Amino acid sequence: MKIVAIQSSPGKDGLTSRLAQAVLRGATAAGAETELIHLNHHHINVCKACARGWGQCRRGEDCIQKGEDDFYAIHERLAAADGFVFATPVYFWDLSESAKVFLDRLRRIEWPRKEQAPLRGKAFVGIAAAGGSGTGAPMAINNLERYVSYLQLRPVAQLPVSRQNKDLQMVAAEQTGRFMVEQVQAGMQAWKEQG
Numbered sequence: 001m002k003i004v005a006i007q008s009s010p011g012k013d014g015l016t017s018r019l020a021q022a023v024l025r026g027a028t029a030a031g032a033e034t035e036l037i038h039l040n041h042h043h044i045n046v047c048k049a050c051a052r053g054w055g056q057c058r059r060g061e062d063c064i065q066k067g068e069d070d071f072y073a074i075h076e077r078l079a080a081a082d083g084f085v086f087a088t089p090v091y092f093w094d095l096s097e098s099a100k101v102f103l104d105r106l107r108r109i110e111w112p113r114k115e116q117a118p119l120r121g122k123a124f125v126g127i128a129a130a131g132g133s134g135t136g137a138p139m140a141i142n143n144l145e146r147y148v149s150y151l152q153l154r155p156v157a158q159l160p161v162s163r164q165n166k167d168l169q170m171v172a173a174e175q176t177g178r179f180m181v182e183q184v185q186a187g188m189q190a191w192k193e194q195g
């Protein structure tokens with residue numbers, strides 16, 4: 001079993017990254033193979049909203065920008081995984097800029113493929129880390145849920161983390177990783193076949 005985490009803070013060892021790593025630690029302890037992707041260290045183009053808003057992606061075809069950036073390389077790693085963790089820092093009560101750019105592209109290519117969507121049925125954990133004032137994590141996690149609602153994932157847990165509760169949530173993140181693997185083992189993937 002493979003669990004892939006994407007973290008969208010520029011810092012490789014900041015709070016956001018450490019929360020993603022905690023989930024992966026739990027998943028590793030439960031027997032999964034894991035991978036952490038630092039999104040800001042990859043090049044992802046902004047969606048061009050081609051053809052006046054809806055391009056060929058609407059017909060389930062690849063994005064016109066395929067091959068021009070790292071988007072599809074990351075998408076392939078997600079498609080090959082059983083579970084997907086997405087962790088964002090909270091910026092202005094919202095997702096980070098890199099998170100939005102990536103998720104904009106992701107929902108564009110996943111949603112029109114319906115039953116054939118590569119990420120359909122995969123277990124999902126979302127994390128939003130408000131490490132400044134500590135405000136905005138619930139709003140950011142809500143916005144993350146809105147993005148991923150187009151991906152037909154199976155939500156396992158969402159962790160709104162603030163500066164004030166980060167020690168508690170770090171423990172929860174590790175337990176979430178174990179729980180995520182157990183959920184996949186318990187047959188969450190069967191949902192994919194059942195539709």
Ligand SMILES: Cc1cc2nc3c(=O)[nH]c(=O)nc-3n(C[C@H](O)[C@H](O)[C@H](O)COP(=O)(O)O)c2cc1C
Binds near residue numbers: 010011017129135
């Ligand atoms: C542009 C910007 C906006 C931010 N907005 C918020 C915010 O609304 N609420 C908050 O608690 N922290 C805010 N922060 C702090 C980040 O949430 C904090 O840096 C993050 O949790 C930890 O980042 P790290 O993963 O790089 O350590 C902001 C930081 C930046 C750079």
